[in-house]
Amino acid sequence: MKLSSWLNDTGTRACDFAKAIGTTEATVSRLRHGRAQPSLDLAWRISDATGGAVTANDFMVRKSDAKLSAVETQGSNGGGDFDGKSVLLIMGGGIAAYKALDLIRRIKERGGRIRVILTEAAQEFVTPISVSALAQEKAYTDLFDLKDEAEIGHIRLAREADIIVVAPATASLMAKMAAGLADDLATATLLAADAPILLAPAMNPHMWAHAATRRNADRLMGDGVSLIGPNVGEMAESGEWGLGRMAEVPEIVAAVSTHLGGIGDGLLTGLHVLVTSGPTHEPLDPVRYVANRSSGRQGHAIAAAAHRLGARVTLVSGPTNEPDPPGVDTQHVETADQMMAAVEGALPADIAVCAAAVADWKSRAPELEKMKKQSGQETLTLTLERNPDILAALSQDPTRRPRLVIGFAAETESVVEHATRKRQAKGCDWIIANDVSSQTGIMGGSANTVHVITAAGAEAWPSMAKTQVADKLMRLAGRHMSNLAQAAE
Numbered sequence: 001m002k003l004s005s006w007l008n009d010t011g012t013r014a015c016d017f018a019k020a021i022g023t024t025e026a027t028v029s030r031l032r033h034g035r036a037q038p039s040l041d042l043a044w045r046i047s048d049a050t051g052g053a054v055t056a057n058d059f060m061v062r063k064s065d066a067k068l069s070a071v072e073t074q075g076s077n078g079g080g081d082f083d084g085k086s087v088l089l090i091m092g093g094g095i096a097a098y099k100a101l102d103l104i105r106r107i108k109e110r111g112g113r114i115r116v117i118l119t120e121a122a123q124e125f126v127t128p129i130s131v132s133a134l135a136q137e138k139a140y141t142d143l144f145d146l147k148d149e150a151e152i153g154h155i156r157l158a159r160e161a162d163i164i165v166v167a168p169a170t171a172s173l174m175a176k177m178a179a180g181l182a183d184d185l186a187t188a189t190l191l192a193a194d195a196p197i198l199l200a201p202a203m204n205p206h207m208w209a210h211a212a213t214r215r216n217a218d219r220l221m222g223d224g225v226s227l228i229g230p231n232v233g234e235m236a237e238s239g240e241w242g243l244g245r246m247a248e249v250p251e252i253v254a255a256v257s258t259h260l261g262g263i264g265d266g267l268l269t270g271l272h273v274l275v276t277s278g279p280t281h282e283p284l285d286p287v288r289y290v291a292n293r294s295s296g297r298q299g300h301a302i303a304a305a306a307h308r309l310g311a312r313v314t315l316v317s318g319p320t321n322e323p324d325p326p327g328v329d330t331q332h333v334e335t336a337d338q339m340m341a342a343v344e345g346a347l348p349a350d351i352a353v354c355a356a357a358v359a360d361w362k363s364r365a366p367e368l369e370k371m372k373k374q375s376g377q378e379t380l381t382l383t384l385e386r387n388p389d390i391l392a393a394l395s396q397d398p399t400r401r402p403r404l405v406i407g408f409a410a411e412t413e414s415v416v417e418h419a420t421r422k423r424q425a426k427g428c429d430w431i432i433a434n435d436v437s438s439q440t441g442i443m444g445g446s447a448n449t450v451h452v453i454t455a456a457g458a459e460a461w462p463s464m465a466k467t468q469v470a471d472k473l474m475r476l477a478g479r480h481m482s483n484l485a486q487a488a489e
């Protein structure tokens, strides 16, 4: 739906709407009359404030609308939101390097300083001179350049960056990073870095799907590196189609913005966020249990993201290999009953995110001693009974319901339909639905592709790292809570 129609239909005044989405009335006026496009971040706030009635797609510019091509990619404060920030861009040798040239422009437009390192292969695709002209800085290419090393050096390049963006991140660069190699300026700088690192992988779908690349991506995410994309789409060089296309520049800019603003920007300050994560283990006897493949990565990332945004966070975690997120009160449980008790003990909360894969069933009577095979026994019958439904219990709690209850739905088919029904059945506010059929690699993997289902409908998010999903979700939740607070005033 067009923003102008929504404002007219709902009788919302531009000044009130501007306040709700944290921008100026002039920006709302330009958006309303199609004279500007919102940044991704602003589009999210608009979607949130309109209950999903107006989405980013409603601002799409048709190629024929040449006069609209002055696209506004600025933040809600009218630009300059990267002021004083230094971005180090590392360009790898892929066709998508040409898109990274635009990334340089967009970061500069927002007031950021951008330094660029090109790998040797990247220089086959774009020239240091064009990079340097756009960045208005020298382009760095050589680890053993005596002049560069004396003037700045790879350690300073790494240390003076507020964030390092690798775009395009080639399969080769990812492999080198995962292995800790440092045999050129790009990899040596990455290894010396203590700033957050954001990778925008770009490669042929077969390269992305290869077990080695999957392993490298997992390892990098385990090392704390964030990934944006890749997206599904057409491959520039081959005309092939699939998962491997570099995230679009506005998506990368939005991810950079998330990282730069993400530390303690207070969107959730003063709120208590309760998160469940991981699987549950339901004992059959003292040594055996029924479990599932949940790794806890998504739930733990959500707890960490909520903490970064200023919330007090309680994480109730089933058995996982994930480390406890720093600054988060983590309570370890094994069974669904224990998780339910810990959740109830942690209330009241302002936001609850039920990301745990809680077993639906438990053994009616777990054996006290280890079960022994009887001679000649060919089958074993287990009697299972229902576990407590934590999401439904929280959503339907008459006195202590958190103001925002978010559930997760892991589905293997008809993802959106099943999740939409689940949202209604449980009574929660949002469901984050994902396809966990084995070919997606989501269960236990580092990336996630989700649909966000609210009362207003379903919105598909592009495939991204679980840390990225977590950041985006907690920002959305933070804005939703601000809107609720404003509406209550």
Ligand SMILES: Cc1cc2nc3c(=O)[nH]c(=O)nc-3n(C[C@H](O)[C@H](O)[C@H](O)COP(=O)(O)O)c2cc1C
Residues within 6 Å of the ligand: 091, 092, 093, 094, 095, 096, 119, 120, 121, 122, 168, 169, 170, 171, 172, 173, 202, 203, 204, 207, 237
């Ligand atoms: C035309 C062409 C396009 C390429 N595109 C990609 C790509 O999109 N992604 C990728 O991982 N490698 C791509 N490669 C292979 C890389 O350039 C090669 O692995 C190189 O060693 C990467 O070096 P770097 O990671 O140091 O930049 C491409 C190669 C050619 C010749």
